[in-house]
Amino acid sequence: MTLPDSAMTDLVTPLTEAGSTIELLLRELDRSWPPGVERLQEISRYALIPAGKLLRPLLLVESAQAVGGGGPELVRAALSVEYLHVGSLIHDDVIDGDDVRRGRPSVAARYGVTDAIVAGDALMLGMFAALTDAVEGLPPHRALAAVRVFARAGVDLCRGQALEGELRGDPGCGLDRYLTMTALKTGALFRAACLGGAILGGGSPAQQRAITGYAEHLGLAFQMHDDLLPYTSDPRSTGKSALSDLAAGRPTFPLLLGYAMAPAAGRRELEAALDGTLPPTEALPLVHGLLETTGALDAAREQAAAHAARAKECLAELPAARGAAVLAAVADLSVDRNR
């Protein structure tokens, strides 16, 4: 979690608190994954450390806090979400043939495809071992409910990946299918982290619903902003090539808006950019220009911001605990970050 350039004073305290949660998560992560003699453990450690933003574990801990729960077991339970997330990223990189992840060789590039598939499996399955171990002291019905939430989220994540594959190459696939895909591929884990945290923290059904609403809007805001990054940020800070979405034929949010807003000639350009007719390096300036002139980039930014705002509105139903302030700050940051 990096402080945005325009650090707002009302964000400083929650961000400090988020920072201290992340410190706890990092310490626990390092403790849980010592350098190992077994190859699979070495690969898992490589994939997990140095850590990414740890956004999903942060959401779990702060959601538990937001309903008045918390404790060291929540930090351990929270890391399990990261295992599922990282396991799925390892498989994503195998599928996309991506050699780079977080500025270093991907697991597939470093250890080969075979070990990448097995290590991804081990992390995804290990999620449930880590979760059940972490929550041993909590009431078993809560722990079991959290397991159910994460298992369903894992399946939804896969459904989202499969749907993404079907939409590939088609800028005219329609916003509805994009939103379904995003709710599954990105939203499911955000939702599970927040709802899982609220369940483990002992939140009431109404609080669980409020947290779920927050998470669903946050997921959309996050992904919409993520889709914008290649057009608005320096690739050195995003860590991903501006061309990779086009090369993979991904119908991202601004492209879909641009397709809806463009005249027929523009639509044909977008089709050629996504179906591989135009090489990505030629396509990028054309697409970028089109997204500017049609106003698609501005529209995408506005919609992302609207979802972040609606995410924050959902928090009104929570007790004024520290967690809610951190969750609000995360919603602000989700659409105000350059990586």
Next chain:
Amino acid sequence: MTLPDSAMTDLVTPLTEAGSTIELLLRELDRSWPPGVERLQEISRYALIPAGKLLRPLLLVESAQAVGGGGPELVRAALSVEYLHVGSLIHDDVIDGDDVRRGRPSVAARYGVTDAIVAGDALMLGMFAALTDAVEGLPPHRALAAVRVFARAGVDLCRGQALEGELRGDPGCGLDRYLTMTALKTGALFRAACLGGAILGGGSPAQQRAITGYAEHLGLAFQMHDDLLPYTSDPRSTGKSALSDLAAGRPTFPLLLGYAMAPAAGRRELEAALDGTLPPTEALPLVHGLLETTGALDAAREQAAAHAARAKECLAELPAARGAAVLAAVADLSVDRNR
């Protein structure tokens, strides 16, 4: 579960009972996976139906019966083990580049590697969704304990796969490492199916230990016999090519025994057969002859039978419920089958 040619009378009743459990499992499997519009569901159905032997779900149901438990929720819970198993087979076929599974195109061959990776993930993760849904009516601490057992087994399965990769090509890797690998790659799911059944069925700690002992010996007997099949059975009935183990450089049980029993010249032949120096078609008759003359095949058969016998001995500690008789029959069949 096929009746062996030499059907022993004392097996007939338990086998009929096993058969009726398998009928229930098949019906529930078909009900749980209707033909779907979503691609991922279609792929999952293709991978699961027609079903394999359903040995692991059978073990779960009968282990629950053997400690006096049972009920329709056990049948649903039992299928979840099959999801984990089949998900891991889908990934195995991606890793090994195998185009055939159970006599039909593998998922990777039929739907491509990308969808095979995602479908395998979905089945493995879906296991925990199916399990937690199935056991909703049972005491939550039992359900949670079963989740923990399966999650750890899933990780062990991956550790076994990684270890198998390390042993590849080396007939001198040693029996200890083979046994460790087998306990992880095959034994872990057998153990989880049996222990999970005993936990869900409300077995006492002593009964859980007895069932675990049974499962561990059964896993070894089963894998040792499986390793023998290419040398003792018609490939049309095993469904796998006699050459595939050699082509993959797998140090299987009879090969390891043969390596320990062979003179220096024989060892060099085995090394050449596994490290790819000799093409598999040339290697097979040499290896087969060596395993015969050294007595390795007989020794492997004896050890498999000894583990099956020890598995049955563990059952003595269970109440004389019908489940135990089925489990004993499964142990007999584990070393008396041609597929």
